[in-house]
Amino acid sequence: MSSFFENKYFNTYYYANIVSNILTRDIETIGFISNFFSEEETVLYLAKPFEKRSALHSFIQHIIGDFFEDDMNENDQKYFKNGLYADSVLEEYGMSDDYSFRDFISDKKKITYEDVEKYHDELRLTGTLEELYERIGNEVFYLLFNNRKALLQFNDIVADYIKEVDVSEIQDYETKELFNEKGFLKRVRIPEWAKRAVFFRDRGKCCLCFKDLSGLLNTESARHYDHIVPLAQGGLNDVSNLQLLCSDCNLKKRHNQIATSNWYQSWY
Numbered sequence: 325m326s327s328f329f330e331n332k333y334f335n336t337y338y339y340a341n342i343v344s345n346i347l348t349r350d351i352e353t354i355g356f357i358s359n360f361f362s363e364e365e366t367v368l369y370l371a372k373p374f375e376k377r378s379a380l381h382s383f384i385q386h387i388i389g390d391f392f393e394d395d396m397n398e399n400d401q402k403y404f405k406n407g408l409y410a411d412s413v414l415e416e417y418g419m420s421d422d423y424s425f426r427d428f429i430s431d432k433k434k435i436t437y438e439d440v441e442k443y444h445d446e447l448r449l450t451g452t453l454e455e456l457y458e459r460i461g462n463e464v465f466y467l468l469f470n471n472r473k474a475l476l477q478f479n480d481i482v483a484d485y486i487k488e489v490d491v492s493e494i495q496d497y498e499t500k501e502l503f504n505e506k507g508f509l510k511r512v513r514i515p516e517w518a519k520r521a522v523f524f525r526d527r528g529k530c531c532l533c534f535k536d537l538s539g540l541l542n543t544e545s546a547r548h549y550d551h552i553v554p555l556a557q558g559g560l561n562d563v564s565n566l567q568l569l570c571s572d573c574n575l576k577k578r579h580n581q582i583a584t585s586n587w588y589q590s591w592y
């Protein structure tokens with residue numbers, strides 16, 4: 325049962341919408357992207373091959389954090405005017421009923437603005453906020469993993485930063501080893517869990533021509549786990565950068581093309 329998680333759908337669509345808007349690289353939101361990549365280590369961290377907590381997880385969680393902090397401060401200012409109760413803060417953040425953080429603070433007493441700031445620090449220091457971002461992040465990932473257009477946009481953004489990495493400057497030997505002499509990530513073996521995830525998401529069919537690759541009806545067709553943004557274009561070895569293709573479509577896409585499909589099979 326370890327692969328099951330309870331989806332609370334608390335503001336999941338709200339955050340998914342924010343993330344997918346940011347991925348369009350609209351001029352209004354571009355700052356959030358450069359903010360995420362502001363530290364050089366970030367892109368090197370994302371370069372690690374096939375972490376279960378994918379590159380997209382990291383990005384989503386970061387964006388949620390940015391917006392949550394803003395919303396939190398705005399709420400507090402609003403509530404503080406009316407006399408703030410400790411537990412109302414949690415409710416407003418969706419951290420009580422939705423995410424069972426009620427135990428964290430149970431006082432009914434009125435608190436001061438300094439208390440609020442201390443309380444925020446406490447939420448940060450105890451890792452409570454990070455935990456919340458991670459949980460909401462998992463729900464947002466669940467939605468966005470099915471959106472290949474968003475996956476392409478995300479990996480295309482990361483590719484721009486991968487291209488800028490100066491491999492000769494990398495201190496850490498293991499990280500340096502991930503790159504080839506051209507400065508792109510080396511091809512690595514795709515782990516079974518990543519293949520299974522992509523196979524089930526794409527319903528065992530080629531994303532581009534819908535050929536059945538399940539091996540149930542047609543055993544002739546080989547499965548290709550294709551990098552949506554090719555490694556030679558700065559693509560990542562990340563589950564968010566994979567799609568299922570048949571041999572023919574994989575061959576056609578060879579020439580360092582960045583492509584996916586917006587076609588999905590309906591439920592019925």
Ligand SMILES: [Zn+2]
Pocket residue numbers: 530531532533534535569570571572573574
């Ligand atoms: Zn195909």
